[in-house]
Amino acid sequence: MTSTATTTTVADAEQGIATLKLRSPAQEEQQKQEQKEEEPYRYAHLLPHFSADRYPPLTPFEHVDPGHRALALPNPRAFLENATFIDDLTPHLGTEVHGVNLAELDSSGRDQLALEVARRGLMVFRDQQDFIDRGPEFYRQWGSHFGRLHIHPTSGHPAGYPEIHLVYRDLNKSFNFEYDDAVTPTVWHSDVSYELQPPGLTTFFLLAQPKSGGDTLFTSQVATLKKLSAPFVAFLRTLKAVHSGFEQAEFSKGGRRGGVVRRDPVEHIHPVIRRHPVTGDEAIYVNRQFTRQTILKFLFDHIDKSQDNQARVRWRPNTIVLWDNRVTAHSAIIDFEQSGSARHGARITPQAERPIPALDGLEL
Template identity: 50%
Template sequence: MAPSVADLKSQEPTSQAHAELKAKLSGASYPFYYPSFDVNEKFPPTELFDHSDSGLRADASKPNLLNANTITRDLSPYLGTEITGIQISQLSQEGLDELALYAAERKVLLFRDQDFKELGPERQIEIARHFGPIQRHPTSGNVKGFPEFHVVYRDAEHDRFREYSGRDRASGVSWHSDVSYEKQPPSTTFFFILDQPDSGGDTLFLSQVEAYKRLSPEFRKRLEGLRALHSAVRQADFSRERGGPVRREPVETEHPVVRQHPVTGEKALYVNQGFTRRIVGYKQEESDNLLNFLYDHIAKGADFQIRATYTPGTVVVWDNRVTAHSATVDFENTFRRHAVRLTPQAEVPIPA
């Protein structure tokens, strides 16, 4: 049985392996969510499953999600809405259906002032499973006993994500859509902010729908029907080289370069620098030139990007099918940043 939610903030690690964590975590608000990198933990290969998006069941007027106490503020015409007056922990099944639709429409939602005493790990997982089976990350830190959680943690002694971006790069910005190498990549994704610096540690998001729309009609025609290879190999190699876990062997999967959302019908680019490796059927030079153009187009599209800022108690919900994002590691690691992600998987990408 998991610890009671009321005890999470005060719980201290008890196993011998975590004996030294007490001092390290003396300032952490939620030491329960400290990352575990158990190299002996193994997962079976991911199996295909049938999926019907919960947004298809939603009432378009969203009466079970939005109410008279709800305040919303759009961050951009294309994506991003800040929301207060809703506790995600209290949403009904119908409210969660409407949440899926709202996330698909607005791409990124920021729910402020969430009560993590009510929204503990069991409820977090229960909510995320409403949208599909939760991806268990093959290499990242997870929570001991709760492998569904992907943990983001950085402090003075832990700087793993900066290392992954590359210490010799001029910028730490790295646009990606989470685990796009999966046969059935994620959709409605949840990110729970536990500890956050007063300044910095934000996330950049962009609309892959608007990125696609900005291309000329003739160029869009040439992209439709193309497929690209997405790969987990580099991620697995990075973990192995540093003595980290590889919980299942890395997969490589072909996905459409332009995919269609199953609920809104919107078309979106589906390539990203993090995991896309080449255009299927193209020579390497041809693939590199096309992908580099698309990456450059995405990265320079400040008018279809937002910078999401966080405070502890924020829950971010975004649709990985129609967005890309990048961390901004712009704060000194003397400050603690701690968050956890739940990443439900969805349909096999639908070609446009």
């Protein structure tokens, strides 16, 4: 028979009798868990804050991608020379790197990083606690190297730092743009594509994560396009699609995600096939979150089912993921909602140029 607690007696210094209760392993583990839960959250200062501020419309600006400068270097991959591990996640998309401290990259190193992310679409850097712990002021300085920082109109951000977009979900609540009644939470998208000048290189990391689950899927819109026939690609180059932020705004106006809309929603027309300004690669540029046209249903289905063009990032503590929104799409995997664990992430989202049509002369 197994007992949950054992009792023994010892004589104390005054000949009295004292009772000492010895805890079972299960009780010890429970005490450790309770102590852990009482510890202050290390990144509480980065939890979602929903200010009532109002922002004016975004104005156009000139963007020069830093990857252009790296093209002129004798070795545009010199920032990887001290890496201890480099491995391609898939032939078409993604590279994992160990041994490079992103926080210590100089201006030239950041230029090289921008070019490498453009070429590979996605890069995963492990062991980046130094970067993560430098805080939101450093995040702003980092992101500004790659473009004008986007301030999201509806999402939560750390108090005082609206340029840092936060994702947050735990057992009781979600501050993400997602629908509970969907058959699957997988929704391929490129971030805030409804802006006139959507993001280019994006930096994202988790501050808290479930023990398992909560991975992020990525797909190469360059490789996906190459699967299509030449005549069909030529036809797609002639097309434009409307990217609208109104649905996202209505989602927040309904009281979800914090219930605020700080900038009036916009919609813009972008080419269905865009060209990267540095690499020249052509990529499909549509997604279900922000585009709604009949002919796009085929492209959505093609993107969904092209597993040979996709990579899955398994999150580990102190991981930073960078991707180029111009040539990739991504989706979070919401498979951890019953675990009781929180998934808390921060995104640094510099804007880039207005999408360049793959077809010269296409009027937008």
